[in-house]
Each structure stands twice: as structure tokens, then as C-alpha cells.
Amino acid sequence: MSRRDVESRVVDAERPLTGVTYGPAVDADGYVLTLITAEGPLEVEFDEEAMYLLWTEVRGTPWPDPPTSTETDLLVKRLVELANGADEEMLRDAIRALGGER
Numbered sequence: 001m002s003r004r005d006v007e008s009r010v011v012d013a014e015r016p017l018t019g020v021t022y023g024p025a026v027d028a029d030g031y032v033l034t035l036i037t038a039e040g041p042l043e044v045e046f047d048e049e050a051m052y053l054l055w056t057e058v059r060g061t062p063w064p065d066p067p068t069s070t071e072t073d074l075l076v077k078r079l080v081e082l083a084n085g086a087d088e089e090m091l092r093d094a095i096r097a098l099g100g101e102r
Contacts, residue, residue: 009037022051056084 011019022033031051035042046054069077083091095101 007042009035009039009042012036012038059084 019036020033021036022031024030025032025045028045030045030047033044033046033051033054035044079094083094086094
């Protein structure tokens with residue numbers, strides 16, 4: 001997957017739970033995505049809009065292509081897709097419909 005004009009690094013397998021982090025940039029506006037690699041940390045800066053787009057793209061998607069999808073897996077994926085585009089009222093209705101209202 002590596003090309004000559006693209007730097008490629010592998011997240012450090014010895015630190016899987018801290019290999020990828022993100023948060024507000026300390027010394028700049030926006031956000032920083034930090035990848036801990038065997039060669040050392042790699043930081044990628046995002047402005048607020050780009051970070052939001054990245055976050056909403058991956059939110060609720062724990063694994064892009066599971067090896068085998070059951071009907072339940074597909075239904076959950078569709079539910080997450082719909083929830084990401086729903087307004088507050090629609091989310092409350094869905095929670096009530098699923099018996100999650102307190």
C-alpha cells in the first residue's frame with residue numbers, strides 16, 4: 001500500500017491501546033491525531049471541520065468489513081448509519097422504540 005510519495009508507518013504492536021489517539025491540539029487550533037509507531041509518534045493535524053468529518057465517518061464502525069456478517073450485524077450497521085444522520089427527536093423515538101427509555 002506504500003507509494004514513494006506517501007510516508008507509511010505501522011502502529012506499534014507493543015502498544016495497541018495507545019497506538020492511536022486524538023484530541024485538541026495543544027499549541028494550535030484544531031485537533032491532532034497521534035499514531036504511535038515503532039519509528040516514534042506521528043502527528044496529523046486537522047482543522048475542526050476535517051476532524052468532525054473523520055470522527056463521524058468512523059463513529060459506530062468498530063470494524064469496516066467483518067469476515068462474516070449475520071443479519072443482526074447488518075441491521076446494527078444500518079441502525080448506526082441512520083442514527084448518525086438523525087436529529088434529537090428521531091434518536092429519542094428510536095431509543096423509546098428499543099425499550100431504552102428510563
